Each structure stands twice: as C-alpha cells, then as structure tokens.
Amino acid sequence: MINLTLMEELSIPMEADLVTPDNLHDKSNDEIRRQTVYWGNKKKTIGDFFQVEGEKSDRITIAGNCAKVKLIGHKMSFGAVHVKGNAGYNTGSYMTGGRITIDGNTADYLGAMMEGGLIHLKGNAGHFVGGAYKGETAGMTGGEIVVEGNAGHETGGFMRRGLIGIGGDTGDFAGIFMLAGTIVVLGRAGERVGANMRRGSIILMKQTRLLPSFFQNGVVSTPAVEMILARLRTLGMNPPSAGRYVRHTGDANTIARGEILVREGNRNRVEA
Amino acid sequence: MGIRIENGEVIDPAHGENRVRRTIHMKDGRIVADAGLDATVIDATGCVVMAGGVDIHTHVAGPKVNFARLMRPEDHRYEHVSREDGYERSGTGGVAATTYTTGYRYCEMGYTTIVEPAVPPLGARHAHEELADIPQVDKAIFTLLGNSEIIFQYLAKGEMSKINEYISWIMDATKAYSVKIVNPGGANMWKYRADIHDIDQKLCDFDTTPRQIVLAIADAMATLGLPHPLHLHCNNLGVPDSYKTAIATAEAMEGRPLHLTHLQFSSYGASGKRKFSSEAPRLAQMVNDNRNITIDVGQVLFGKTTTITADGPFEFHLHKLTGSKWYNGDVECEDGCGVVPYDYKRTSFVNSIQWAAGLELFLLIDDPWRVYLTTDHPNGAPFITYPHLIRLLMDKDFRREHVERISAEAAAEIPLKTLDREYTLYEIAIITRAGAAKRLGLVNKGHLGVGADADVAVYRISPDYEEMFAKPAWVLKDGEVVAKEGKVTRQVFGRTLYVHPERGFADIKGELADFFESYYTVNINNYPVGLEYLPRPELIPCQVKQND
Numbered sequence: 001m002i003n004l005t006l007m008e009e010l011s012i013p014m015e016a017d018l019v020t021p022d023n024l025h026d027k028s029n030d031e032i033r034r035q036t037v038y039w040g041n042k043k044k045t046i047g048d049f050f051q052v053e054g055e056k057s058d059r060i061t062i063a064g065n066c067a068k069v070k071l072i073g074h075k076m077s078f079g080a081v082h083v084k085g086n087a088g089y090n091t092g093s094y095m096t097g098g099r100i101t102i103d104g105n106t107a108d109y110l111g112a113m114m115e116g117g118l119i120h121l122k123g124n125a126g127h128f129v130g131g132a133y134k135g136e137t138a139g140m141t142g143g144e145i146v147v148e149g150n151a152g153h154e155t156g157g158f159m160r161r162g163l164i165g166i167g168g169d170t171g172d173f174a175g176i177f178m179l180a181g182t183i184v185v186l187g188r189a190g191e192r193v194g195a196n197m198r199r200g201s202i203i204l205m206k207q208t209r210l211l212p213s214f215f216q217n218g219v220v221s222t223p224a225v226e227m228i229l230a231r232l233r234t235l236g237m238n239p240p241s242a243g244r245y246v247r248h249t250g251d252a253n254t255i256a257r258g259e260i261l262v263r264e265g266n267r268n269r270v271e272a
Numbered sequence: 273m274g275i276r277i278e279n280g281e282v283i284d285p286a287h288g289e290n291r292v293r294r295t296i297h298m299k300d301g302r303i304v305a306d307a308g309l310d311a312t313v314i315d316a317t318g319c320v321v322m323a324g325g326v327d328i329h330t331h332v333a334g335p336k337v338n339f340a341r342l343m344r345p346e347d348h349r350y351e352h353v354s355r356e357d358g359y360e361r362s363g364t365g366g367v368a369a370t371t372y373t374t375g376y377r378y379c380e381m382g383y384t385t386i387v388e389p390a391v392p393p394l395g396a397r398h399a400h401e402e403l404a405d406i407p408q409v410d411k412a413i414f415t416l417l418g419n420s421e422i423i424f425q426y427l428a429k430g431e432m433s434k435i436n437e438y439i440s441w442i443m444d445a446t447k448a449y450s451v452k453i454v455n456p457g458g459a460n461m462w463k464y465r466a467d468i469h470d471i472d473q474k475l476c477d478f479d480t481t482p483r484q485i486v487l488a489i490a491d492a493m494a495t496l497g498l499p500h501p502l503h504l505h506c507n508n509l510g511v512p513d514s515y516k517t518a519i520a521t522a523e524a525m526e527g528r529p530l531h532l533t534h535l536q537f538s539s540y541g542a543s544g545k546r547k548f549s550s551e552a553p554r555l556a557q558m559v560n561d562n563r564n565i566t567i568d569v570g571q572v573l574f575g576k577t578t579t580i581t582a583d584g585p586f587e588f589h590l591h592k593l594t595g596s597k598w599y600n601g602d603v604e605c606e607d608g609c610g611v612v613p614y615d616y617k618r619t620s621f622v623n624s625i626q627w628a629a630g631l632e633l634f635l636l637i638d639d640p641w642r643v644y645l646t647t648d649h650p651n652g653a654p655f656i657t658y659p660h661l662i663r664l665l666m667d668k669d670f671r672r673e674h675v676e677r678i679s680a681e682a683a684a685e686i687p688l689k690t691l692d693r694e695y696t697l698y699e700i701a702i703i704t705r706a707g708a709a710k711r712l713g714l715v716n717k718g719h720l721g722v723g724a725d726a727d728v729a730v731y732r733i734s735p736d737y738e739e740m741f742a743k744p745a746w747v748l749k750d751g752e753v754v755a756k757e758g759k760v761t762r763q764v765f766g767r768t769l770y771v772h773p774e775r776g777f778a779d780i781k782g783e784l785a786d787f788f789e790s791y792y793t794v795n796i797n798n799y800p801v802g803l804e805y806l807p808r809p810e811l812i813p814c815q816v817k818q819n820d
Contacts, residue, residue, distance in 0.1 A: 133349060134345040135347070
C-alpha cells in the first residue's frame with residue numbers, strides 16, 4: 001500500500017494526473033516524492049505536498065482534504081485508489097480499469113470520458129458525472145460509477161456505454177445527449193431528464209416531470225432492470241426490490257430509441 | 273556575426289544543385305558568398321541542406337479560423353504547449369492551433385514561409401492581427417474577391433478598368449499579397465438561395481457568370497502585375513463530376529497563368545458502382561498539357577479535422593451529409609464562409625478515394641515545379657502531417673502498406689495501386705519550397721543562392737523520411753538558429769509580405785464611398801488596414817505592364 005497524506009490544505013488547485021497505480025506501483029517512496037505535479041502555474045513534486053509512506057504496491061491511499069487536487073486516477077488502468085477525504089475535478093477521467101473509492105465528495109467531471117473500471121463515491125458528486133468534455137461527442141464509454149450521495153447537472157451526458165448509479169438526487173438534464181448505457185437514479189431526478197437522448201436507459205425510482213418529446217408506451221416489469229438493480233446492490237447501494245416501471249420512449253427530437261423507466265407509483269402526481 | 277553550414281549536401285533545385293557538398297554562408301539575414309572568418313560553424317555531416325519550406329496554402333489566421341477554434345474545444349485538449357525554452361508562449365495545438373503554436377509547429381518542420389490564402393477583405397484586419405502573433409515564419413494573405421458584389425456590378429456594366437482600380441484599392445486596403453477566388457459567384461448566389469454548378473450559369477440579380485468573374489479578375493491581376501497569379505478554388509468543388517468544372521475553368525483561362533488550389537477536392541468523377549471515383553489522372557493530364565497551370569494538391573489524410581472554407585454552400589452540404597456541427601458566415605457584400613468538423617475514415621469508401629486522388633495527382637503530374645505539397649490545412653489534414661505525406665510520396669512500399677489498409681472496395685478501383693513513382697529528395701525540395709516560392713513570385717525565397725533570405729532547414733538523412741522531415745537537425749530563420757532537432761530554441765518574428773499596386777483608385781473613389789454608405793456596416797475610412805498592423809512589413813514589388 002502506498003500512503004499519501006496531504007500535509008496542508010491547498011488554496012490553489014493542483015493537477016496530480018500522475019497519482020495513479022500505473023505510474024506509482026513500481027516506484028520507491030523517494031521516486032514517488034520526485035514525481036511532477038502542477039500547482040497553479042508552477043511545476044512542483046508530490047513530495048512538496050504529500051507525506052509518502054508505505055511500500056511498492058498497486059494500491060494507493062490518499063488522506064487529507066484533496067478537494068483542490070485534480071485528476072486523481074486520470075487514465076488509470078489497474079489497481080486501486082482510495083481517497084479518504086474529498087477529491088477534486090476530473091477524478092478518474094479517462095480511466096480504463098481498476099477501482100477508485102472516495103469517502104468524501106468530488107467536484108465536477110467525476111469519471112469523465114471513462115472507458116472501464118469502477119468508481120465508488122460515498123459522498124456527493126459535482127456536475128457531469130461520467131460526462132463528455134466540452135465539444136466531445138461521446139462521454140463515458142464503459143465502466144461503472146456509483147454515487148451514494150447526490151449528483152449535479154448533466155449526469156451521464158453523452159454517455160455511450162456503462163452504468164451510472166446515483167443513490168441520491170441528480171440535478172437537471174440527467175442523461176442529456178445520451179447515446180447508450182444505463183443511468184439509475186434512486187432519488188429524485190431534476191428537470192428535463194434524457195433531453196436529446198438517442199438510445200440507452202434511464203431508470204428513475206421517483207416521479208418527475210418528463211419532456212413532452214417522451215411518449216409513454218406501456219408498463220414493464222423486466223428482468224433486465226432487476227439485474228441492473230442487483231448489480232447496484234452488490235456495489236453497496238440500496239435499490240428497492242422488484243417492481244413495475246412505466247416506460248417512456250424518446251427523445252422524439254432524435255431517433256427516439258432511448259427509454260426512461262419510471263417506477264410505478266402514484267403516476268398521476270406530477271412533481272413541480 | 274555570420275554562420276557557415278559545412279559538410280552538408282545542398283539541395284537547391286532553383287540552381288539545379290542536387291546533393292552538392294558545399295558550404296552555405298549567411299550573414300545579416302542573407303545568404304552571402306563568404307560569412308567571414310569569425311562565423312559560427314554548423315557541421316551538417318550526414319545532412320541535406322535545403323531552403324526553408326514554403327507553404328502556399330494554409331488556413332492559419334482570420335475570422336473563420338477563429339470560429340474553427342471556438343467550435344472545437346475538444347480539439348485543443350489533445351495537445352498543450354507549455355512555456356519553456358524557445359517556446360515563449362503557451363498554447364494549444366490540434367487542428368486549429370493557437371497563433372503561437374502554429375508558428376512553432378511550422379518551424380519544427382523546417383518551414384519558414386506560409387500563406388493564409390482566404391481572407392475576406394473585411395477580415396483582413398483580424399487576419400493581420402493574428403499573423404502578427406505567429407512567430408518563426410514569414411507570412412502573407414490572399415484576399416477573397418470572387419464573390420464581391422462591387423466586382424459583379426462593374427462586370428455587369430463592362431467597366432473593366434474600374435475592376436482594376438478596385439482590386440488595386442483592395443490590395444492596398446487589406447495589405448494582401450494576391451487574390452484568391454473561392455467558388456466564383458457561387459458563395460454569393462447561395463445567399464440568394466441559388467446554387468452555381470456551371471461556369472456559364474448566370475448569377476441571379478447580376479448579369480454575369482463565373483467564367484467572366486474569373487477572367488476579369490485574372491486580367492486585372494495581370495494588369496496590376498501582382499507577383500502571384502490567380503489562386504482559384506473552382507465551382508462545384510467536392511462533389512462527383514467536379515473534375516469537369518475544373519477542366520472547363522482551366523480551359524476558360526486560354527493560357528493565362530492560373531493556380532488551381534487543393535485540386536484534389538475537385539478531382540472526383542461519378543463513375544463506378546458507388547457513383548464516386550477518382551478522376552485525378554485526367555486532371556494530371558490537363559496539368560501536364562497546360563504549362564500556364566500550377567496546382568497545389570490539398571491531400572486528404574485520415575483522421576479528425578475541421579474543414580474551413582469560404583465556400584459556404586459546400587460546407588452546408590457537408591453539414592447535411594455528416595450531421596456535424598456547422599458554422600456559416602456571411603461577410604456582407606464580399607463573401608461567405610463555413611466551418612464543419614469532419615472525420616476522414618480509412619474504412620470509408622469516399623474518404624479512401626479522396627486520399628488516393630491526392631496521391632495520384634502528386635504522382636501523375638510530371639513536372640514537380642507545377643505541383644506543390646499542401647493538405648489545404650486543415651481541410652484535408654492538419655499541416656503537422658506533412659512529414660507523413662512526404663514519406664507516402666517517397667516510399668512506395670510504405671504507400672502500398674497504406675493502400676492495403678484503406679477501404680477494400682476503394683482499393684480495388686483506384687489508379688494509385690499501379691503507380692510506382694517515388695519522389696526523390698530533389699523533387700521534394702521543389703514541391704515544398706523551390707516551386708512554391710517561384711510561383712509566389714518570391715525571388716528571395718525557396719533557394720540558397722547569394723542574396724536569398726537566410727531561411728534554411730537542415731535535415732538529417734534517414735531512410736524513415738517521416739522522421740527525417742518531422743525533426744530537422746537545424747532550422748535557421750533570417751540567419752539565426754531558431755530550432756534544433758525538431759524543437760524551437762529561439763522565438764523570432766518573421767515579416768509580413770504585401771504588395772502595393774501603383775494603379776491607385778482615383779476614378780472609383782466617389783462610387784466606392786457611395787457603395788459603402790449604402791451597403792456596408794463599416795465606414796470606408798475605417799475599412800483599410802494600416803501598415804501599423806504589420807509589425808515587420810516587406811513590400812514585394814509588382815511587375816506593372818504599361819498597357820491597360
């Protein structure tokens with residue numbers, strides 16, 4: 001286990017894209033201390049900010065409030081990173097494998113452009129979970145993101161494959177421009193879920209007002225949904241047991257192959 | 273203090289020198305006969321020494337390039353340039369790079385002169401502001417005039433001498449180097465919901481045709497004595513049977529000098545099962561037969577890029593075809609433009625044909641002095657791919673490997689697979705510098721004779737031509753070493769080249785003021801770009817003919 005402890009809370013953000021098992025697993029503690037990080041516009045080293053302990057390993061533990069540390073686990077492909085506090089922007093972006101666990105909260109772009117692996121966030125996420133960077137036409141293309149708390153706007157925007165589970169609420173535009181993949185929201189989803197989605201599934205446990213370009217076409221009870229919920233259960237979430245879902249197809253502004261499944265309940269009650 | 277480059281093999285096609293082992297002397301920014309005893313010596317053993325590269329057609333500055341930058345934030349994330357030794361400004365690379373990065377990237381490849389070929393007159397101020405921030409290279413702009421309503425009006429009335437005066441004025445007002453025409457009449461007519469498909473089609477509301485526009489402007493340019501002839505992007509570009517329009521346009525010129533730009537995009541026919549084919553052999557034959565015509569290729573290379581052109585209707589069709597993002601611009605009475613991101617895919621039949629058509633043009637045109645290496649940056653590919661393109665031309669085995677990787681259906685049809693020609697280093701020196709400089713009328717560039725600008729690139733000879741041309745051992749600009757081993761070591765600024773036709777515009781002064789008053793958003797007094805926008809101007813003289 002490699003233990004990194006942030007010595008002092010940062011006021012200026014740091015870019016720590018080299019803090020990944022891929023880069024650190026075969027390095028001694030001294031070598032790790034010499035790895036480059038960018039702090040504001042200055043080139044610094046990991047040793048300037050972190051106490052480095054432990055032995056060579058593909059498991060990294062990061063302690064301290066890293067809310068200003070960006071790009072933890074950027075492009076990682078194996079191993080495990082455990083952030084004991086908060087993490088900053090772009091955590092797990094472009095990740096292809098391995099596992100990131102975050103005990104606190106994260107800022108925006110958690111798992112952006114992710115291709116594989118697992119991110120387990122126990123706190124709240126910022127905007128664009130599993131999203132696409134500005135201008136990109138596809139966001140997350142694989143892997144799983146589990147957020148036990150709430151997520152911000154545009155969760156799973158431009159998502160192409162993979163699974164995002166949100167234990168709490170999401171902001172507006174969950175699944176905007178979604179190409180495929182699955183988003184499960186156990187709490188309350190914000191406005192305009194699935195705007196301009198082409199394919200993919202958004203599974204909502206609570207009623208919300210949908211866009212007029214989604215049309216209702218039946219009530220389903222499908223093993224596929226139960227399998228997805230079972231998977232979330234193994235990842236430590238607490239989805240409800242089997243139930244029936246009202247299926248909405250859309251977005252009719254595109255090819256309308258997407259679906260929003262809303263758990264059957266008091267269907268007539270529309271939340272403002 | 274001077275510099276001597278010793279032991280290198282000099283390739284200087286303008287003087288017929290092919291790998292001649294001689295010393296190049298330079299002092300005070302010029303090639304000289306003897307740099308003196310105190311000169312610094314560069315030992316170029318195992319290297320070829322060429323003049324700095326000259327890119328005759330590359331979209332690097334001006335309003336539409338800026339829209340391409342704005343439109344593709346994702347493009348900028350692939351490559352960051354940090355401020356470090358030599359690289360005094362940070363920036364982002366990608367297809368539409370920032371100004372400083374553009375200069376650095378050209379310098380890293382050994383290019384020292386570039387031409388931004390499509391600036392609408394109203395965008396000239398913006399273009400010069402950007403050029404002022406492009407380091408390492410000399411630069412120039414061409415002004416777009418093929419859709420100017422002022423010219424249409426004079427043409428309809430048959431007032432040719434007024435066209436001469438207008439072009440004389442506009443060259444001075446935009447501090448341009450030459451004139452480019454894009455889709456003559458077509459880009460303008462598209463604003464009137466009409467599309468031009470033939471060079472003899474009448475423009476609605478204006479009693480003229482693309483043929484008349486092209487001829488009138490070509491004649492005016494000859495009268496004014498502009499150093500570079502008409503730079504033409506044909507009507508009907510990018511569609512099947514576009515080659516017919518290109519040939520018709522070339523024939524219409526009746527021996528007048530003409531530069532057909534990115535001809536690859538005009539080299540498509542409609543034969544074959546898919547109704548899309550390469551007609552590059554016919555165009556190459558046309559170029560071989562007509563000595564008044566030069567071309568640059570506008571090679572397509574696979575990958576993501578952003579297409580930028582003043583051909584508004586073409587970009588609209590491309591947007592409809594791909595569903596990609598689209599920007600359309602209307603430049604008042606002067607022109608239009610469009611920007612659409614595009615991904616050239618190896619697996620696509622059409623893209624594979626495009627890729628092959630460009631290479632066929634290179635390989636089938638016999639005279640390297642009349643074909644220049646471009647990718648129509650960034651329309652066919654970004655300019656940083658030039659070394660790869662050079663290797664495709666010089667190495668037939670490498671080319672064959674790539675033919676095997678394109679769409680199999682296209683590979684079965686293309687004439688390219690039968691072509692075994694390989695460019696020599698001497699020919700590469702012609703198509704990348706000597707020929708282009710000669711056609712641009714730049715007497716001090718593209719060669720290493722005494723008196724030339726001391727812009728030199730020294731390439732370490734290697735069987736991997738891509739590596740060789742990507743990382744020159746030394747690059748010198750104005751007699752100073754500015755890059756070593758493909759890394760910029762020193763930031764310098766080049767000159768902006770412009771012309772000043774002596775014709776003046778006394779006869780049309782009043783009419784122009786009225787036209788501006790009626791139709792422009794800009795006051796005519798605020799319109800011309802002053803010399804203060806050119807930090808290092810260099811006036812290139814016009815060769816004026818006496819008879820009008």
